[in-house]
Amino acid sequence: MTTEDNLLLSKCAIVSRKISLIAEKYKPKTGNCPVVAAQLSKTENRSKEYENGSFIVLVVGPVKSGKSTLVNLIANAYVSPTHFLECTVRPSIISQRREGEECKITVFTSEDASNHTEQIDAIIDCIRGIEKEEELVGISKSEYALTPENIKNKVELNLDESLTSSTLVTSITTPGGKLMKQDVFIIDMPGFDGEHANIDNPVYDTIAQRADLLIFVQSSNSAISKVSWQFLKMLSDNNKDVPVCLIHNVFDSSWWRPEEERAAAVAIQKGIAIKEIRKQGFHIDEDQCFCINLGKVEDGRKQAYQETPTLQREVDEYERIEDILYNRVINCRDAMRLSVCLGRTRQQIIKSIAAIDDELAHRAQLTERYQTVVNEFAKNESPTGFTTPQPLTADYASLKQLIRNEAKSRIMLVETDNNHKSNREARRIVMNFVEDCEKSITASFGRSLSLNHMEEGLFLECKKRIGDIKETAIRCHSQPLPITVNRLPIKEIPDISLAPGIDFELLIPHKPMIPLIFTRWGGHSAEDVVGYINKATERLAGSQPGDSQNMEGYLQKEGGALPPLLDQFNQLVKEISQKYETICKEYWQQSRDAILEGIIADKAAFDAETDMLKQLNNELTKTKDLI
Numbered sequence: 001m002t003t004e005d006n007l008l009l010s011k012c013a014i015v016s017r018k019i020s021l022i023a024e025k026y027k028p029k030t031g032n033c034p035v036v037a038a039q040l041s042k043t044e045n046r047s048k049e050y051e052n053g054s055f056i057v058l059v060v061g062p063v064k065s066g067k068s069t070l071v072n073l074i075a076n077a078y079v080s081p082t083h084f085l086e087c088t089v090r091p092s093i094i095s096q097r098r099e100g101e102e103c104k105i106t107v108f109t110s111e112d113a114s115n116h117t118e119q120i121d122a123i124i125d126c127i128r129g130i131e132k133e134e135e136l137v138g139i140s141k142s143e144y145a146l147t148p149e150n151i152k153n154k155v156e157l158n159l160d161e162s163l164t165s166s167t168l169v170t171s172i173t174t175p176g177g178k179l180m181k182q183d184v185f186i187i188d189m190p191g192f193d194g195e196h197a198n199i200d201n202p203v204y205d206t207i208a209q210r211a212d213l214l215i216f217v218q219s220s221n222s223a224i225s226k227v228s229w230q231f232l233k234m235l236s237d238n239n240k241d242v243p244v245c246l247i248h249n250v251f252d253s254s255w256w257r258p259e260e261e262r263a264a265a266v267a268i269q270k271g272i273a274i275k276e277i278r279k280q281g282f283h284i285d286e287d288q289c290f291c292i293n294l295g296k297v298e299d300g301r302k303q304a305y306q307e308t309p310t311l312q313r314e315v316d317e318y319e320r321i322e323d324i325l326y327n328r329v330i331n332c333r334d335a336m337r338l339s340v341c342l343g344r345t346r347q348q349i350i351k352s353i354a355a356i357d358d359e360l361a362h363r364a365q366l367t368e369r370y371q372t373v374v375n376e377f378a379k380n381e382s383p384t385g386f387t388t389p390q391p392l393t394a395d396y397a398s399l400k401q402l403i404r405n406e407a408k409s410r411i412m413l414v415e416t417d418n419n420h421k422s423n424r425e426a427r428r429i430v431m432n433f434v435e436d437c438e439k440s441i442t443a444s445f446g447r448s449l450s451l452n453h454m455e456e457g458l459f460l461e462c463k464k465r466i467g468d469i470k471e472t473a474i475r476c477h478s479q480p481l482p483i484t485v486n487r488l489p490i491k492e493i494p495d496i497s498l499a500p501g502i503d504f505e506l507l508i509p510h511k512p513m514i515p516l517i518f519t520r521w522g523g524h525s526a527e528d529v530v531g532y533i534n535k536a537t538e539r540l541a542g543s544q545p546g547d548s549q550n551m552e553g554y555l556q557k558e559g560g561a562l563p564p565l566l567d568q569f570n571q572l573v574k575e576i577s578q579k580y581e582t583i584c585k586e587y588w589q590q591s592r593d594a595i596l597e598g599i600i601a602d603k604a605a606f607d608a609e610t611d612m613l614k615q616l617n618n619e620l621t622k623t624k625d626l627i
Contacts, residue, residue, distance in 0.1 A: 029612050039352040058211035062188045074179060076174060117205075366606075426532060441561075481590055
C-alpha cells in the first residue's frame, strides 16, 4: 500500500474505533428508538467495511441497455441472462471463485417479504466479512453448479414469478476476467425502469449504499432518462463519494447513416450522460467514459463470426477499456475503497444524526403534549368549590332566649291557676316546659343538624367536580374515564334532648297533699311551681346575662345538650366531605395518569433517554467532523 493508502487506512481505523465505542455505549440504551438503533448499527457496519479488502462494483442502467452483456464479459462466463425481454429482475452478486473451488450459483431465500432490504444488507455484510454467515437470521441458501440451465432456472425469472419469489439475491462464482480479481464483487442490478424490478424497489437503495465503484451503462436506444436521474439522486444522498464510470453501449441501428453522423450522435448522448452525472455531485473523468458495442464484443469473444474485422476491433477496444479500468480503478482500489468507506460512513453518520433529530423532535412534541396535560389538570388540582364546610355552631344566646321566653309563657299560665298541685302535677308542668323548650330549639336550630341535606350538597358538588375533570380530559383530546358516583349512606344525628340536664326528683321535692271539702291544702303552690320553672330555666340556659355567678346551662356546657351533637354532626360532615373529596382526587389522579401514560409511559425513563439521545447526537457530530 502507498503512503496515502496507509494514511487513509489509519483514519478509517480511528473513525471505526470511535464509532464502535459510541455504538457499544449507546446501542443498549436505544431499545425504545428502533430507527435510531438501526441507523447506529448501520453506521458501525459502514465504518468497519475498511477492514475487509472486498470491493463492490455496481453495474446499473436502464432496461435493455446492455448491463447483462457487460457483466458476462467482466465475469468471463455466462452469469447474467440476456434476452430481448427484461431478464434481470433481482440482484446477482458475481465474484471470482477461490482457488480449488468450482464455479457455482448460491441462491439466498427468505419467506419474510417484509424484511428483504435488511436481509440483503446483512448478506452483503456477510460477503464483505463484517458478519458471519451463521448470523444471517431467517435466510437460507442453496448451491448449484454454474451451468446455462441453472442460470435459466435459478437466475432468470419471468416478471410474474419475480413478484412472488422468495429469492433475495443470487451469488455466482466464476473464473473471472481481468477486472474481477479476488475480493472484487460485481453486482448486476435490475434495470431502473423494469416493469416490476425498478428503482422504486427499496432493494435498489440498499445495495446502492454499498458500492465502491459504479459502472453506469446506457445505450443508443436506452440512454440516460428521468428514472436514471432519480437513481443518481438516491445514490448521491447515500454514497456520493463513489467513483462513476460510464459505458455507452453503441447500437448500430442507424448503420445507413454516415460514420461522422453516427459518431456525433454517440458523443452527444455520452456528453448528456456525463453532464447529468456531474449535476448530482459525482466525480467522473472523460477518460473513464467509454463508447463500445458490447454485442459485437460478445460475438467476437464467441468467435461467432470468423475474420470479421469490425468484431475484432470491438474486442480490442473492450480489452483496452479493461486495461484502463484495471490500471486506474482496480489497481487503485484500496485508496478508492477506503475513501469511499470514509465518505459512506460520514453520510451514514449524517443519516443517524437526522434519525436522532427526528426522534428528538418527536419527543419534543410528546413532551409539549405531556406538559399541556399537566398544566390543564393543574388548574383543577384542588377541587375548586369543594371544601370541607365550616363547622356548624349554635347561636346559644338566641337559643337560651327561646328557653327563657318559653319559661315566661309557662309561668304566666301557672300564675293564673292558684290551685295547689300534686307532686305528679308539678313534675308534669316542669317536664312539659322542658319538652316545649326542646320543640322550640328543634324548630329553630334542629334543621341545621340535618345530615341528609348537607350530604346532598356535597354529593352535587362532587358530581360537578367530576364533570370538570371530564371536561379537562376532553380538552386534552382524551376520552374521559368512566365513573359512577353513588350517594353515601348517612347516620342521622339524635334529636335534641334537654331532659337529661334536670333531675326532676331533686328539683321538685315531695310534698303531701291534704284534700278539704272545697279545696286542697298542701302540695305545691303556684309560687312553688314558678320557682321550679325558674330553676329549670337556669339549669338549661344558665345565668341571666350580667349575673355575677355566670353559671353555664346544660344547653351549652360540655357534655350537655348541644355540644356533643354539634361535635358529632361536624365530624360526620367532615368524614362525608373527605370521602367525596377522595373520590374526586382519585378520579383526578387516575384521569391525569391515564392520559399522561398514553403520551409517555415512564417520564423519568423518557427524559433519561432524551438526554442520552442528545449526548449520542453530540458524539456523532464530533465524529462526523473528524472525517
